[in-house]
Every structure is written in structure tokens, then in C-alpha cells.
Amino acid sequence: MYDVIIVGARCAGAATAMLLARAGHRVLLLDRMSFPSDTLSTLYIHQPGVARLDRWGVLDQVLATGCPLITRITFHLPGACLSGPAPAFGSITGGCAPRRRTLDHLLVQAAVAAGAEFRPRTTVLDLVWKDGAVAGVRHGSRRGGQVVERARLTVGADGRHSTVARLVRAPYVRQDPALTCFYYTYWSGIPEQGLRLHFLHGAGTACVPTQDGLTLIALQFRPDGPVAPQDRERLYQGRLRRNGEQFRRQLADGRQEDRLYCCADQPNFFRRAHGPGWALVGDSAHNKDPITARGITDAFLQAEMLADRLSIPLDDPREVEAALSHYGRDLLRQFTPAYESALRTARLDADELPPDLVQHQHDPVYVDRFLRRYGGIP
Ligand SMILES: Cc1cc2nc3c(=O)[nH]c(=O)nc-3n(C[C@H](O)[C@H](O)[C@H](O)COP(=O)(O)OP(=O)(O)OC[C@H]3O[C@@H](n4cnc5c(N)ncnc54)[C@H](O)[C@@H]3O)c2cc1C
The missing domain is CATH 3.50.50.60 (FAD/NAD(P)-binding domain)
Structure with missing residues (x-):
């Protein structure tokens, strides 16, 4: 018993x-x-989750696998780019993505x-x-x-x-x-620039540095209907390339290292x-x-x-x-x-964004508050 x-x-x-x-x-x-x-x-694990790993004595082992602490977060949004240090949660100064x-x-x-x-x-x-x-x-x-x-x-x-x-x-x-679909895979050769999120053209992209020098690049979108398996890779690559010239160049210099994982459930x-x-x-x-x-x-x-x-x-x-x-x-x-x-x-709807975002995008206090909300940090 x-x-x-x-x-x-x-x-x-x-x-x-x-x-x-x-x-x-x-x-x-x-x-x-x-x-x-x-x-x-x-x-991706936010700072309060990383703090639990630390409190439980597991964080050092996670980091010892070569999993980087992610100390910078950047949001590319319509008409705005908010970028700043990951807000600290107690002694924890970043997220991580083992x-x-x-x-x-x-x-x-x-x-x-x-x-x-x-x-x-x-x-x-x-x-x-x-x-x-x-x-x-x-x-x-x-x-x-x-x-x-x-x-x-x-x-x-x-x-x-x-x-x-x-x-x-x-x-x-x-x-x-249910709202979105996720497609993602692992890339090598992508410059380490912390956690990068694009919410542009009705889709989301997350670049998440993980172990072994790899970056997980995910696409989130609201599907109009089922996507045939043979069309998924093209949809993923095409949507990622709508995130601007710099991102397109990084993908061209990088290399996709795994198959595409898709989840609509x-x-x-x-x-x-x-x-x-x-x-x-x-x-x-x-x-x-x-x-x-x-x-x-x-x-x-x-x-x-x-x-x-x-x-x-x-x-x-x-x-x-x-x-x-x-x-x-x-x-x-x-x-x-x-x-x-x-x-x-x-909902991936630009109207859901705070109206004062563009005006305050370079204000470090505003960015810190925005990133705290994202990380669930009081
Ligand atoms: C595409 C996608 C991307 C995500 N990205 C993130 C992210 O970046 N960050 C984040 O925080 N969260 C993310 N999530 C959510 C996160 O993965 C889940 O919230 C988390 O895995 C939940 O953990 P869990 O232990 O509750 O369940 P699970 O991880 O689902 O584990 C459940 C376990 O139960 C076992 N099980 C099921 N039925 C039985 C049974 N009958 N008998 C024995 N064992 C059984 C399964 O084998 C499995 O191992 C993502 C989810 C998806 C789908």
C-alpha cells in the first residue's frame, strides 16, 4: 500500500x-x-519555473548539460520592438529551455x-x-x-x-x-540573441536557445483548416521568412537539424x-x-x-x-x-496589444513591466 x-x-x-x-x-x-x-x-521555462528547479536542487544539473540561461528577451510586434534583460525573480536572472x-x-x-x-x-x-x-x-x-x-x-x-x-x-x-497550431524544429548556426519572439502578420515565431548549440524555432498560427502533411514544411519556411530581412539571412546561414514537429492538439x-x-x-x-x-x-x-x-x-x-x-x-x-x-x-490579433506599446517601446521601465507580465513575475 x-x-x-x-x-x-x-x-x-x-x-x-x-x-x-x-x-x-x-x-x-x-x-x-x-x-x-x-x-x-x-x-521554454520562465524565471519562476527556473527558481523552482533551483530550490529543488535540479538547476545546476540542467545547466551542466550545456543548456544556456536565457538572459535577454526581445519582442518584435507591429510597429514596435521591445528588448531588455530578462527580469530577475529572486536570484534567478533568466529563463531556460532544456x-x-x-x-x-x-x-x-x-x-x-x-x-x-x-x-x-x-x-x-x-x-x-x-x-x-x-x-x-x-x-x-x-x-x-x-x-x-x-x-x-x-x-x-x-x-x-x-x-x-x-x-x-x-x-x-x-x-x-482551441486557437493555434504549433510547428517547430531545431536549427544550428543561429546567432544566440536570447529568447526572440515575433508576433507579426497574424503569426507568432519563437527562437528558443536550447542545448547542444541548437535553437528551437517555432511557428504559431491560426489554421484556416487542416494542413496536408506535404504542405507543412513549405508553410513553416514561408511564414518564418515573413519576419524580415535580418531573420531571413539568419535562416539562410543556419541549418535545419531535425524533422518538423507539428501540433494542432x-x-x-x-x-x-x-x-x-x-x-x-x-x-x-x-x-x-x-x-x-x-x-x-x-x-x-x-x-x-x-x-x-x-x-x-x-x-x-x-x-x-x-x-x-x-x-x-x-x-x-x-x-x-x-x-x-x-x-x-x-488570438494573434494586433488589436489585443496594449495601445501605448509603440510610444513606450524604448522606455526600460515599461519594457521591464511588459517582460515581467510575460514571465509571470509579480
Ligand atoms: C507544441 C507545444 C509546445 C509547448 N511549449 C511549451 C513551452 O515552450 N513552455 C512551457 O512551459 N510549456 C509548453 N508546452 C506545454 C507543456 O509541454 C505542458 O504544459 C507540460 O508538458 C505539462 O506537463 P505534464 O507533466 O502535466 O504532462 P505531460 O508532459 O503531457 O506528461 C504526461 C505523462 O503522462 C504519461 N501518461 C499518459 N497517460 C498515461 C497512462 N494511462 N499510464 C501511464 N502514463 C501515462 C505520458 O506518457 C506522459 O509522459 C507546450 C505544449 C505543446 C503541445
Whole structure:
């Protein structure tokens, strides 16, 4: 019998497992994938997320992989260019963008070091119920059968199409239509100029320096309809080249090092995040358009919120339920403003920009405030 079973071992699940294990709980962490492995993501972590990595003792290992701290941010917007140092969050002076196979694996290792048991290549198929509450999971076994594991609490950290959310029938508290599509790939030979974002001609571009001297270049746009696979590369290259002569030259000098990754599956929602014997964290609880790059940072903040609430003995179901209901309320309250901001940005509509932006684009105080809002820094 475990205190907590966590389904999904990426940035939400591994962080939650690490924090709960450090709090002394007996934790089982499961993921259907093998690790280290990548997942769809443009990788950027804002300063508050980097601060969590630092607090958890993982940041030095992330940076030791050659992942640069991103200390300059530039926004190219219609009629304006805002550029400035990444605002500090405590002692953290930049964002960073490690590959997910690095980040998620380091977090899993930290969870295991804290005492969590980790089973990769393990798919949760069903939940076990007792007296109307979730009492554990049923997962596939590598030898072909099924295994039951029991716990006081089961946490779904299994992404936006969460199996746990489906099995507990977690209702949507809020749902909005999907807005953008993301196409991205990795480039070498692009000059390191920090995080660069273009929001021009009804599309967004993000240049994100990551490990191995590579730059992830992402295109975000609102599709008119499905794009045929054979047209995607042309669309990506064509749209990127609309970002001006300097950018066109950089692409011409650079080299595309990987295939194009495409994602149109970006639902926007909050689900009810708790119930008897279960809780949701990360994208399973709350997913939003990735255009503001908040998913990883928010997964860390939610992991911390949930673990803080669960720093109690877990043997009294009423106390656990009270703790979870605080968690659910805090989650909705804390993440709604950033959710609404992501939806506004994802409309890719120049009319959504602040009217005083052009006038103040060279004012360092204004730029700092703008970049703080972007990074979720109070
Ligand atoms: C195209 C794109 C670009 C993005 N760019 C950024 C960005 O730049 N910055 C940012 O902060 N966020 C970004 N995001 C969002 C970010 O990737 C997510 O918010 C983040 O990955 C959520 O982490 P998670 O741990 O909740 O879920 P996930 O990363 O989805 O992990 C869920 C895990 O659960 C496992 N799982 C699922 N079902 C089961 C099951 N039945 N049994 C066992 N295991 C299971 C999966 O294998 C997976 O490993 C982007 C998202 C997309 C789609």
C-alpha cells in the first residue's frame, strides 16, 4: 500500500513525486513511456519555473548539460520592438529551455533519490475503487497480465488527455475553443540573441536557445483548416521568412537539424482537480494554448501547491479531502489570469496589444513591466 500513486512522470508528475517523497510519503510514480524521452514542447521555462528547479536542487544539473540561461528577451510586434534583460525573480536572472528528455529525466531521478519508486513503460488502464473513493490503479504488466497497486491517493499527472480524469469523470469547470497550431524544429548556426519572439502578420515565431548549440524555432498560427502533411514544411519556411530581412539571412546561414514537429492538439480548459481519493496536476487539471510558454512553469507551481497541501498524514480521508479542496480552489484562482492572457495572445490579433506599446517601446521601465507580465513575475 502506497500513500500516493502518481500517473505520469514528466514535469508535473515527477516534480510532485519528488516533493511528496521528500515530505516523507511513500510514493509510486508510473509512466507508460520509457525515460529519458522527448515529448512535444517548445521547452521554454520562465524565471519562476527556473527558481523552482533551483530550490529543488535540479538547476545546476540542467545547466551542466550545456543548456544556456536565457538572459535577454526581445519582442518584435507591429510597429514596435521591445528588448531588455530578462527580469530577475529572486536570484534567478533568466529563463531556460532544456530538452524534455533532459528535464523530465532529471526530475524523475530527483524523485527516485527522494525515495519514490519509479516504473517506466507502465500504462495505467483502470482505477481501483473502494466505498466510492479511488483506492489505487490497475496497470499493464510487461509479462502480459495486469497488476493492481493500492494507495490512499491517486494523482493524475498524465497530460491533457488524462486517463485518470476520464476514469473519475472529472468534469470541465471551464472550456474554450482551441486557437493555434504549433510547428517547430531545431536549427544550428543561429546567432544566440536570447529568447526572440515575433508576433507579426497574424503569426507568432519563437527562437528558443536550447542545448547542444541548437535553437528551437517555432511557428504559431491560426489554421484556416487542416494542413496536408506535404504542405507543412513549405508553410513553416514561408511564414518564418515573413519576419524580415535580418531573420531571413539568419535562416539562410543556419541549418535545419531535425524533422518538423507539428501540433494542432491544444485544448483550453480547467477540469475539476480533485475528488475522493484522487487529484489532478499539470495539464490533466488545466491546459492552455502554449503560446505564452507557461505549461512547464505552471506544472511546477501546481506540484508545489499540491505537495504543500498534502504535507499532512494521509490516513484520514476527511483531512485529505479538505486539503484537496483548498488545492482545487487555489488552482482555479491562481491560474485563471494566465489562462485568459494565453487565450488573448493566441488570438494573434494586433488589436489585443496594449495601445501605448509603440510610444513606450524604448522606455526600460515599461519594457521591464511588459517582460515581467510575460514571465509571470509579480
Ligand atoms: C507544441 C507545444 C509546445 C509547448 N511549449 C511549451 C513551452 O515552450 N513552455 C512551457 O512551459 N510549456 C509548453 N508546452 C506545454 C507543456 O509541454 C505542458 O504544459 C507540460 O508538458 C505539462 O506537463 P505534464 O507533466 O502535466 O504532462 P505531460 O508532459 O503531457 O506528461 C504526461 C505523462 O503522462 C504519461 N501518461 C499518459 N497517460 C498515461 C497512462 N494511462 N499510464 C501511464 N502514463 C501515462 C505520458 O506518457 C506522459 O509522459 C507546450 C505544449 C505543446 C503541445
